[in-house]
Amino acid sequence: MTVTLGPPLTDAPALILADQAPPAVRRRPRLRPGLLAAGAYLVLLVVAAAWPAALAPGDPLAADPLAVLTPPDAAHWLGTDHLGRDVWTRVVHGAAHSLTIGVAATAIAVTGGVLLGLLAGLAHRVADEALSRTLDALSAFPMLLLALLFIAIAGPGTVSLIVAIGIATLPHHARVVRGQTLVVRRSGYVEQAVTFGQSRPRLVLRHVLPNVVGPVPVLAVIGLGEAVLAAAGLSFLGMGPQPPSPEWGAMLSEGRNYLQVAWWISILPGLAVTATVVSLTVVGRHWQARFDGRRH
């Protein structure tokens, strides 16, 4: 090569500059009103579920024959229903039902999903194939119908609603976890760790489990929204807590007959469901985005 060696370079640090680290993305101080509102609503929801009297001191079952189908006013913020029960009080007290069912069902689905998914993802090929096909088959049943099938066997009620939704959403979680397990198992860092002479159990404990289980809480938050939605639907069909329980879906179902004269009985509990699911999704997505940002 004829490139002549010139005088000592005056500009030596230049080469270091060329190898730039990716710019650190500054946490944007931007206010996120949507996220804030969602968080506030969820806090309110938890308070309503844990201590409903703080928000609505009345009795959700107390009927007032003198104030039947009153539109929203100062005494009854959200009006009263066909038995004269205060809709606000019932909506607040209903939070416990929806949250309990949602959380319990999600716990079943996520726990079962993680266990089965890990098992399939870590198992030998034959076992994985068998498990995966079973999961495929379970996913073939539409969620709502699978839940209905379970209720047909076990009978309606809160407990069977929980188990029904839990079982019906389990295959989805299991498949996601299995996929994630396979990705991690085949990842460069697990392969690299093999060359460090680590044993298989150690590899699984150190690298596979943490990286698979890490995103699970995010999944659970988004799954919780779906479970709440499913619970409302099944209760609406009369498969959940039975009247006069102030469950949101059941309230809608009861209020349907008075839709023409008193929209508030059914629409307002419905909006509570929507707000819950929207808030959970907003918070879950935000969390997920931050999670992804941390990994890539």
Add this chain to the structure above:
Amino acid sequence: MSRPPVRAVARRLGAGLVVLWVAATAAYLALLAAPGDTVDNIVGDGADTPQIRAEIIAEWGLNRPVLVQYVDYLSRLGGGDLGRSYLLQRPVTEVIGEQLAPTLALAAAAAGLGVLLALLIAVSTAGDRRPWLRRASSGTELLLVSTPSFLIGLVLLSVLSFRFGLFPVAGDQGVTALVLPAVTLALPIAGVLAQVLRDGIDRALDEPFVLTARSRGVRERTVLLRHALRHALLPAVTLAGWLFGILLGGTVIVEQVFGRPGLGQVTLTAVTSRDMPVVLAVVTLSAAVYVVVNTAADLAYLLVDPRLRRS
């Protein structure tokens, strides 16, 4: 076109069959797991004497070994025999067949409307041309996806039927009665699909081949429709099975809201009266259709994406 990818098609069909078999078996296990005596369920509220019980056992073949009953169940299922309804004492195929048409009409209308809406929304809001429209539409989509379909139905009813009297409140007479239920069912579908499609289009727009297409002087609309949308359709196709599940579950609720006859009503009645053959038939049937839809989607994937045709 290259030679048909026989092996790829055969593998997918085979996988579908396996899923179908497992699903049928799962349904059968569910029946076995059901508490209470099958005979009790069949007898229901009717006359209950030892003689009647014996007749039922003989008629339904309940005294045979479980395995024999299972094989019998599978072979009858394979032949299209879904058993007899405990409640109505009629073949399940008849019971379901009678109620299939209104549900199919509803599902088809909702699916068509949902897909169309989603395409329109996704194409008009993808890319970074109109950020405000994009934000508005993704907010609406989130709202639609998060709202229980019965609430959507009830809101539509109270505004359009009760307030303005535009559509009938209930029943299945004519096309006008189909509009609200179909819209109710289509909106959440459109919400989910629009999100998936827009994500897909956005991802495709970042690909080098889009830059190449633009560098040819192609219009932005052509870039979107000819290049990006096709790539976005790929992930959307895999949602076909999910879409079908939402449709089936959704019709149960929507039929209830709008008082429409159909498969949903049949299912609900069967669930509350524990008419297991009917429940099982609906569940197994929907699994079967799911498998068919999903296999078709997989094959459509092969059609859209030439890269997968290598067998």
Add this chain to the structure above:
Amino acid sequence: MAPLVTVEDLHVDFDTPTGRVAAVRGISFTVERGECVAVVGESGSGKSVTARTLVGLAGPGARVRAARLELADQDVRGHRPRDWRRVRGRLAGLVLQDALVSLDPLRTVGAEIGEVLTTHGIVGRRERAGRVGHLLDQVHLPEPERRARQYPHQLSGGLRQRALIASAIAGEPALLIADEPTTALDVTVQAQILRLLAERRAAGVSLLLISHDLAVVAQIADRVLVLRDGRIVEHGPTDTLLRAPTHPYTRQLLAAVPSATSRGRRLGVSESGEARAALPARPEVRADDTVLDAAGLTKTYGDHTVVRDVSFTIARGETLGLVGESGSGKSTVARIVAGLLDADAGAVTFEGVRWAGVPERTRRPLRRRLQLISQDPLSSFDPRYTVGRVVAENLGGDVSRSERRDRVVDLLRRVGLGADLFDRHPRHLSGGQRQRVAIARAIAPRPTLLVCDEPVSALDVSVQAQVLDLLADLRATDGTALLFISHDLGVVHHLSDRVLVMHDGAVVEQGPVGDVFSYPRHDYTRSLLDALPTLVTAGRP
């Protein structure tokens, strides 16, 4: 006649969430008709943005300012989208890197080329197929009619790239902008594509060639612009610029290119600021002391044999280079040697112990004496780990917690990284820093053999220079043997003692580096060397 392209004081800024970033900061140049101008620079130099600005595709959020920006006597500064559409494809065609992703994978090659023809109404529907065939013929694609009906993935890398060029010249533009047109290609294919581009220029088309590789550019460019941080640091006729560069950066770039003549010398700038300083002496190769012995390795997937009867030995302290093009099976050999993949046949002995085809349990105690460095360090780090944890993981179990930090900091220092990186996350580091972290981790257990699989392929040339210098330093101090795998003959020539040339899964030639590269005996080696673009040299034939 005015130049085809006139650019004066061009600035391109990008609006990003974190503020405005300047990509191009006031550059000026011209391209005459029938001329080939090359823009050379490392990543982040603004070379691609400059090229794309000429067709109005600088990217989302781009703000373009210029005193003059003229294309074929048109002032394009105020161009609206529809005006740009008339420029693109018709006045200027764009060729990107890697046609596998730069051609729509869901459409046939013919449809992609035809798109230009219909967009600009060049030929009617009936003549379209004929014209597409003619264009494919022009870029020397055999069986043009059949190829037009095929999809990009059905063509080889070279054929795809030809098809991409055909689509760029379909509108008969006076200017062809080629942005890293040969970067993803094997060296023999690269030579063919460069010939094809030269042919277009001979046919009267102006070329604006964007590349990171000075050697590639030297083949066909009339003039070269060297870009750094959005500014032109030096420009001039190719010959003059390469022979007598005046700017220190250009000199650094040239000095950083590894080759036969750089053997034994530093590629990067030494601490005293001196270029091409001498490297420490190579470790003594003890030919009688074999570290690794591979015999008759064969690996088959389905009916495709990717590795065929490959045998070699590596002596203590020796660096064995393994070169081959993509698909030659060299990475498979690396994985077999690293004990990550079992061969179908053949034997590997490491440190005198059977290494291949034995249960993992017997291999495990020896694992730490053979370490692997891969092309993509980031994917080899657990995404949850900090730099400190990444390195500490390979320290072994007998290190106390307090000792651990000191040991890691010491290792980081050895690879030229500060202790301040200990708690940083690898994804916030640069490519060069990441590879250093990977090297620090690999040398932690003091291995006798380092398997390096394309360790510098993803790096800019100046960063590559630093990493290669680092490997040479470590080799000298630790006496580590290296199995160095690369597609880059220059890199292998620079670093290796002996070399193995692989082609289609088999070793076609092996021997001391000087012998093989100076007097190749096998036709394939010869074709590789012939295709190798070399910088203008006086000392070489």
